Amino acid sequence: MTTNTSAQTGTVPAGAVDGDLLVVRDLVKHFPIRKGFWSKIVGHVRAVDGVSFNVRQGETLGLVGESGCGKTTTSRLVMRAYQPTGGTIHFRDRTQGWLDIPTASATQVRGVRRNLQMIFQDPYSSLNPRMTLLDIIGEPLMVNGVAKGSELQDRVAELLRLVGLHPEYMARYPHAFSGGQRQRVGIARAIALEPQLVVCDEPVSALDVSIQAQTLNLLEDLQARLGLTYIFVAHDLSVVQHVSTRVAVMYVGRIVECAPTEDLFFTPKHPYTEALLSAVPTPDPTRRGSRIFLAGEVPDASNPPPGCHFHPRCRYAADICRTTVPPLTEIAPGHTVACHMSDQLSLTGVHS
Numbered sequence: 001m002t003t004n005t006s007a008q009t010g011t012v013p014a015g016a017v018d019g020d021l022l023v024v025r026d027l028v029k030h031f032p033i034r035k036g037f038w039s040k041i042v043g044h045v046r047a048v049d050g051v052s053f054n055v056r057q058g059e060t061l062g063l064v065g066e067s068g069c070g071k072t073t074t075s076r077l078v079m080r081a082y083q084p085t086g087g088t089i090h091f092r093d094r095t096q097g098w099l100d101i102p103t104a105s106a107t108q109v110r111g112v113r114r115n116l117q118m119i120f121q122d123p124y125s126s127l128n129p130r131m132t133l134l135d136i137i138g139e140p141l142m143v144n145g146v147a148k149g150s151e152l153q154d155r156v157a158e159l160l161r162l163v164g165l166h167p168e169y170m171a172r173y174p175h176a177f178s179g180g181q182r183q184r185v186g187i188a189r190a191i192a193l194e195p196q197l198v199v200c201d202e203p204v205s206a207l208d209v210s211i212q213a214q215t216l217n218l219l220e221d222l223q224a225r226l227g228l229t230y231i232f233v234a235h236d237l238s239v240v241q242h243v244s245t246r247v248a249v250m251y252v253g254r255i256v257e258c259a260p261t262e263d264l265f266f267t268p269k270h271p272y273t274e275a276l277l278s279a280v281p282t283p284d285p286t287r288r289g290s291r292i293f294l295a296g297e298v299p300d301a302s303n304p305p306p307g308c309h310f311h312p313r314c315r316y317a318a319d320i321c322r323t324t325v326p327p328l329t330e331i332a333p334g335h336t337v338a339c340h341m342s343d344q345l346s347l348t349g350v351h352s
């Protein structure tokens with residue numbers, strides 16, 4: 001392990017390497033399931049069940065998996081919208097240095113908040129319909145005492161231009177805009193304070209296909225201009241392929257594979273990744289493999305199968321997979337996988 005050498009105040013977390021901005025270790029979030037008149041706890045949803053990953057300054061980490069696998073819960077834990085059941089989330093704040101988000105003091109969190117922002121999936125419900133664009137985008141600037149009065153208007157005009165909207169729009173309300181335009185407003189608000197890390201939770205899923213590419217291009221353009229770091233959540237690998245530096249694949253509360261994007265797409269090592277990749281459309285028919293249809297449903301996160309959660313749907317499963325949880329292991333530089341069989345399998349990627 002190399003330690004982070006930048007001049008920061010907090011203690012460098014274990015597992016951090018030079019250039020890391022976020023270091024998540026053994027993150028767990030269990031939601032209680034309550035039943036009956038007395039709201040007795042009858043079980044727990046294991047939404048996030050031991051997740052570890054690093055995010056490097058300036059990169060985009062794609063976080064991918066089927067509905068209910070814990071992507072939004074992970075994002076909300078990073079934003080401190082939830083308190084974890086266990087684990088640590090160390091963030092290298094621009095002014096305060098390394099701090100653990102769940103255990104940081106209220107004062108520390110106030111400082112961190114402006115450096116950590118989120119873009120939401122639904123551009124219709126995430127914007128207050130009673131606020132003008134000036135209020136929506138200007139709010140974080142005002143609350144943090146960054147600008148007011150005409151300076152605030154100038155700054156909002158600049159942000160609107162930055163996301164490709166006319167500054168004259170600032171007096172209008174969200175209902176006057178299309179989904180794609182509203183998402184641009186959400187993006188302008190998120191970047192208003194020049195955050196270090198932006199968590200994008202399925203930012204294009206609710207948009208028309210024709211608008212999706214424009215929005216992704218805007219996010220990439222802003223990343224280059226402002227030096228942003230992204231966690232980019234999606235349920236579809238084809239969306240993250242072009243925007244991610246690295247991709248982490250989640251299945252029922254756990255990361256099953258994490259690798260640089262090309263490695264993950266060309267040489268997947270987890271059978272679940274292979275199945276997801278078989279659904280990625282490719283323009284070249286000669287390279288099109290056969291689609292792997294997974295049998296059964298995504299397991300219930302309150303009662304997941306023992307051993308490897310994926311074993312009931314895995315065509316390569318052996319006895320050990322039914323009883324023993326496979327550890328996330330580095331099998332090539334920067335490529336980790338949680339599969340007992342990975343060294344015996346030759347899986348199909350998108351171009352192989």
Ligand SMILES: Nc1ncnc2c1ncn2[C@@H]1O[C@H](COP(=O)(O)OP(=O)(O)OP(=O)(O)O)[C@@H](O)[C@H]1O
Nearest residue numbers: 031045047066067068069070071072073074235301
């Ligand atoms: N506040 C909550 N209370 C109880 N259970 C929850 C809560 N939030 C999420 N869950 C459960 O935790 C699991 C993970 O949910 P999460 O929203 O993180 O998944 P996701 O990967 O974001 O799914 P999607 O692709 O549908 O957005 C699901 O089983 C969900 O029902």
Ligand SMILES: [Mg+2]
Nearest residue numbers: 071072073201
């Ligand atoms: Mg979600």
